[in-house]
Amino acid sequence: MTIKVGILGFGGLGQAAAKLLAGKQEMTLVAIADRDGYAYSSSGLNVSAAIAAYQAKGSVGHLESYGTASQDSIANLIATARDVDGYFLALPNLPNTFMASVARQFIQSGWQGVLVDAIKRTSAVEQLIDLSGDLAAHRITYMTGCGATPGLLTAAASIAAQSFAEVHSVEITFGVGIANWAAYRATIREDIAHMPGYSVETAQAMTDAEVEALLEKTNGIITLENMEHADDILLERLGICDRSRVTVGGVVDTRNPKKPLSTNMKLTGRTFEGKISTHTFTLGDETSMAANVCGSAFGYLKAGKMLHQRHIHGLFTSAEVMPLFVR
Amino acid sequence: MTIKVGILGFGGLGQAAAKLLAGKQEMTLVAIADRDGYAYSSSGLNVSAAIAAYQAKGSVGHLESYGTASQDSIANLIATARDVDGYFLALPNLPNTFMASVARQFIQSGWQGVLVDAIKRTSAVEQLIDLSGDLAAHRITYMTGCGATPGLLTAAASIAAQSFAEVHSVEITFGVGIANWAAYRATIREDIAHMPGYSVETAQAMTDAEVEALLEKTNGIITLENMEHADDILLERLGICDRSRVTVGGVVDTRNPKKPLSTNMKLTGRTFEGKISTHTFTLGDETSMAANVCGSAFGYLKAGKMLHQRHIHGLFTSAEVMPLFVR
Numbered sequence: 001m002t003i004k005v006g007i008l009g010f011g012g013l014g015q016a017a018a019k020l021l022a023g024k025q026e027m028t029l030v031a032i033a034d035r036d037g038y039a040y041s042s043s044g045l046n047v048s049a050a051i052a053a054y055q056a057k058g059s060v061g062h063l064e065s066y067g068t069a070s071q072d073s074i075a076n077l078i079a080t081a082r083d084v085d086g087y088f089l090a091l092p093n094l095p096n097t098f099m100a101s102v103a104r105q106f107i108q109s110g111w112q113g114v115l116v117d118a119i120k121r122t123s124a125v126e127q128l129i130d131l132s133g134d135l136a137a138h139r140i141t142y143m144t145g146c147g148a149t150p151g152l153l154t155a156a157a158s159i160a161a162q163s164f165a166e167v168h169s170v171e172i173t174f175g176v177g178i179a180n181w182a183a184y185r186a187t188i189r190e191d192i193a194h195m196p197g198y199s200v201e202t203a204q205a206m207t208d209a210e211v212e213a214l215l216e217k218t219n220g221i222i223t224l225e226n227m228e229h230a231d232d233i234l235l236e237r238l239g240i241c242d243r244s245r246v247t248v249g250g251v252v253d254t255r256n257p258k259k260p261l262s263t264n265m266k267l268t269g270r271t272f273e274g275k276i277s278t279h280t281f282t283l284g285d286e287t288s289m290a291a292n293v294c295g296s297a298f299g300y301l302k303a304g305k306m307l308h309q310r311h312i313h314g315l316f317t318s319a320e321v322m323p324l325f326v327r
Numbered sequence: 328m329t330i331k332v333g334i335l336g337f338g339g340l341g342q343a344a345a346k347l348l349a350g351k352q353e354m355t356l357v358a359i360a361d362r363d364g365y366a367y368s369s370s371g372l373n374v375s376a377a378i379a380a381y382q383a384k385g386s387v388g389h390l391e392s393y394g395t396a397s398q399d400s401i402a403n404l405i406a407t408a409r410d411v412d413g414y415f416l417a418l419p420n421l422p423n424t425f426m427a428s429v430a431r432q433f434i435q436s437g438w439q440g441v442l443v444d445a446i447k448r449t450s451a452v453e454q455l456i457d458l459s460g461d462l463a464a465h466r467i468t469y470m471t472g473c474g475a476t477p478g479l480l481t482a483a484a485s486i487a488a489q490s491f492a493e494v495h496s497v498e499i500t501f502g503v504g505i506a507n508w509a510a511y512r513a514t515i516r517e518d519i520a521h522m523p524g525y526s527v528e529t530a531q532a533m534t535d536a537e538v539e540a541l542l543e544k545t546n547g548i549i550t551l552e553n554m555e556h557a558d559d560i561l562l563e564r565l566g567i568c569d570r571s572r573v574t575v576g577g578v579v580d581t582r583n584p585k586k587p588l589s590t591n592m593k594l595t596g597r598t599f600e601g602k603i604s605t606h607t608f609t610l611g612d613e614t615s616m617a618a619n620v621c622g623s624a625f626g627y628l629k630a631g632k633m634l635h636q637r638h639i640h641g642l643f644t645s646a647e648v649m650p651l652f653v654r
Binding site: 272322 | 600618623633646
């Protein structure tokens with residue numbers, strides 16, 4: 001029996017997630033919601049048709065036979081698609097309260113299953129931690145921070161920490177290359193929000209023309225340092241190190257699919273024998289953000305499903321649960 | 328409340344494990360067994376005193392106040408130390424049936440808790456997989472392959488796999504440097520057993536003088552290729568790839584504490600977008616085999632304790648459970 005999966009949000013990330021699922025035997029995509037509608041078929045949705053409907057008419061609500069236009073698409077989908085085992089919340093991280101508000105919708109709906117996010121900001125994860133008891137009480141297993149960073153790289157830090165008696169620093173540096181920023185409008189605005197002089201609110205309010213003008217000035221490059229990234233709180237929660245010792249930065253090239261640098265995680269610590277050393281995890285340049293984020297998210301969804309089957313509910317993070325490979 | 332830990336085997340690995348535990352607040356070393364005796368104190372053993380007793384008189388059975396000489400030390404210790412939460416089986420991997428026979432002793436004893444091994448060979452892990460049902464029925468949570476490789480590096484492979492639709496190869500290459508082989512007599516014989524022309528039996532039967540003579544010929548270097556290592560079966564069990572795609576090799580310098588090469592894991596695969604790429608996890612050269620093996624083992628022991636508390640029993644591996652950092 002396959003795991004029935006839903007995707008909330010059908011922008012660049014949601015569509016990539018759907019394409020990735022099309023190659024999986026162990027998971028079936030049965031539900032999608034975007035801003036203006038939803039689509040549901042208990043026996044599985046055709047990914048190409050769903051993407052075509054979204055691109056042609058702006059919403060999967062227009063997908064023939066299975067789509068429904070709706071201005072309350074998430075709530076309507078949850079109410080309709082009762083047999084979904086788990087949802088990947090491929091939603092914009094902005095506004096910062098959005099993911100927690102969607103989690104609350106699930107709590108209120110009475111649906112029971114697995115939720116996975118690829119959320120980035122510490123403050124957004126804190127809101128989910130506050131919901132931990134409610135999620136557990138409503139038999140929801142919620143996996144947070146399960147993208148690339150936090151996600152894949154946080155998990156690698158969690159493993160790297162095992163060699164050390166004391167962890168001094170965790171440095172995550174990512175390189176992202178995309179041919180055309182317009183395919184990732186929401187993600188790029190999230191990145192801009194981390195730049196000096198910008199906030200979540202001002203970045204979200206920018207028009208496409210304003211984003212274009214900003215990128216023109218930087219030759220398409222966004223350089224980010226000391227970003228507010230939830231890797232810090234996820235590692236602190238596990239007692240690995242204080243959050244101040246975790247730094248995340250990166251370089252995004254919005255005009256070139258080649259990564260400007262190799263994404264990596266370096267963890268430095270002291271062993272019980274008093275030696276200082278650094279373990280390094282480096283991602284291959286050819287793996288896209290979509291492959292690293294969506295692959296991890298579904299690996300954590302499968303792990304969450306195993307927990308849920310054992311009646312283990314509440315909030316879990318990418319740093320404390322091993323993602324399970326999805327065939 | 329701290330986790331009460333026992334160590335079975337008190338050679339190089341067991342002693343390193345004890346020293347590592349001395350720096351941990353969350354774990355207390357309460358029990359040790361070696362070939363000729365055991366020591367137990369519910370409130371904690373003094374690590375230096377235990378090592379001194381072993382080195383001076385050949386067994387912790389001679390430790391003042393807490394030691395008991397015994398020719399059936401493991402069984403006697405299990406029967407005596409009922410409050411141990413988990414044991415690290417820092418036992419020789421040879422003979423190949425030894426770890427499974429110790430697991431059977433625990434099953435028969437009625438003791439309930441967590442067992443962790445740092446076993447290496449595929450065939451040894453297969454024997455434990457066969458015991459999976461018995462372990463579960465007797466409420467034992469057994470974590471297998473939880474050293475460095477398999478262990479730390481297998482876990483890194485499990486995480487790295489998430490970016491890929493299909494995994495083509497996992498290549499683990501280790502470098503080990505030790506100043507003096509005599510401190511790791513059992514481990515070095517296990518390595519020799521992997522060399523062409525040697526078997527587990529012939530390596531185990533070698534006298535110290537014979538080992539010395541062999542190392543003289545190779546200038547102290549042991550080069551190993553295509554080793555029988557359980558990383559293969561652990562990754563295959565999770566559906567990551569066929570065991571034939573996992574290779575383990577390495578170089579051991581028995582006369583120099585500096586590693587002859589950096590231990591690393593390279594996982595190559597194809598993403599859902601059709602790109603071939605390689606993720607790499609590299610251990611810092613300054614981390615010793617002891618730090619990497621024992622650190623991981625106790626991280627998995629803590630994770631195993633969480634499972635046991637949730638009444639989850641049976642056999643688990645380093646590739647499917649996230650080790651938890653021990654403060």
